[in-house]
Amino acid sequence: MPLSTNLDRVRGTLLGLAVGDALGAPLEGLSPQQIRAHYGTVVDYVDGVRAWKRKPYRWRLPGLYTDDTQQALALCDVILRCGTVDPDCLAALYLALATPRNGHAGAHRGVGRSFRQVLEELERGRPPLECGQDSAGIGAAMRIAPVAIAFFNDTDGLFEAVMAASLMTHRDIRSLAGAMAVVSAVRRLLGGEEKSPSLLFRVAGDVALAERRIAECLAHAVDSIPEYGRSLSRAIANVEPLLELSRADAHHALIDEANAHGARPSCKRPTMGFPPACIPTCLYVLLTTDTFEEALTEVVNLGGDADSAGAILGAMAGAHFGVDAIPERWLEGLHNRVGIERRAEALAVGPDAVLEIPDLVETERALSALEHSSRESFKAPPSPNAGSQFTPRTD
Template structure:
């Protein structure tokens, strides 16, 4: 299998996992099972017209009104993939990290009028909104990020692992600098290193790689990056308790390999709750020692079957789009684009553009040949989803006699 096929697999796996999980984001595992059975395809999982027709009281009608304003269109990915594609576009244009370009793209997307959710961004969290608002006020790049250990840096970072798959020094600096735009907590950045390094390791490896060697080298990279951040980045937030929390968590994953899946998840949940100081935080929460650690463990435990791995991950519930994106890019980097189900890529809106921008990422030519920009593509996708929602909102209004 070629490196190019693995790189393309990482990009398409990220987008497919994101789109699959976007349909059920925020649902608990039991709610997914009770309402949808098991979500396996990128398609409409609910009969919206039936829900509208059966809504017969003020509570159910109000619920539908709120639901339809935020409903994801089947086949559309969220800001996880959008932010990753901005990094791809940066590398394709400049063959290097250009923080000014990335920051300006964040601002350009966010300022799109008429406002969609946050400009053109779909499903962003409050931390990203605050960070981009800081950038709009010309806050320096090393302090624009919020003090958050959320998974926002990790979810978008796969292109760095692809582009710098053969240069770990450049990869390390790129992950830190790009992550700092939105995250200043050392754990949020170190967790992004988990995804980027794993992608580069998988791209360079054979399918029968040693789990032990992988986790050992991953631990070393993340630990050294934590030390490097403390020594060289004064604006990063850390203390003695958080300094090596992420690298220590990788050691925990190694210890969990011999346990059954559900028991291992219980250990991850306990770690997430204790390190976040939130008793409700678990493996599907945005906190990195929840969802990023879970995605790493889940990938290793279920890596032999790309399709089943991604399906099982998103059906755990919670932050499903981001978990789907992270597990998807890892599985894609291991198995390559050819293993991603055709029914997913055919259902994925904008798939041809993703393939084009992904191909450029691994091209040695310094010219970016895409004729249509990412920004123009995202405007189209947002309009598609707005019209999709509007169709059902109009049906509901008719039902209400409005």
């Protein structure tokens, strides 16, 4: 990958992932109707107070990403340090982020039950690659984009790195194939391949090969191969007929397709955190929009697993459009922009990179503490003479 022509795409990939995550974070779990009722159409970072007054633990600081980006940055640091995805090194970093300090909980933000179970297993000393959960979640796919950058020219190394990064948390083939799908799409877009319907078939072909390889080499460690061993490649290929449908009809078709591949619970939104739902939806939105801003605005306003959908589509759209296409207001409002950008540059340059990269654990602890203190101030009753802390949005 020629650095001179692709650094902007690499920066766009990681910054796009973080921007999409931060845009979607306060909207996670909401329906499109709830989003419209609370915020109108979300076109910028919003606080979670209006939507989550009764669940303050769901509040998110505007412009602050979740564990989706934290795990992607952890992958970056392990690759930069070890030259590959070393499971032991990655597990140690996940645990360091989880360690309480100064009376506060660990630095992880918004982690789900499955990832918490993985952390508990790691703390008990279980080998990292034996900790994967049997649910078909989206977690392996949401963080995987750095692997596409680091292993751009190494197909075999790319597959091994994706498996090392994914098996620690997931052992369902739909999750592993979902990670391969995101890596394939990001890698192809980084290389300048056209954003066209043919991209769907190229990505589906890559995923089909990966599904076959997983079945041949990892059947002892991976679940659901007999039932769902080709689910991801088929779900992606089946997006192509939807490109000419109305948005409403396409969304219904994406939901039906996801349910045909064993969604549990039953899929009700195309952005459900289930690989055969979320990843085809992200590809559909990418191919039916014209700008980074249009794509990200559309996907986060669908609600559901809005942060992960935002992260996945943000990485894809950033790889295609480049960093200059990301609205400056989104970059200016993004926490830890410098740390993210420097990691992108170091991955692009490779072993010869000489960049001062902020320590991930210390940075994330500080950001989580900032969010915690902000949340506490939100919960505090206002003084009698104080005006409202928040100005209602009109967008």
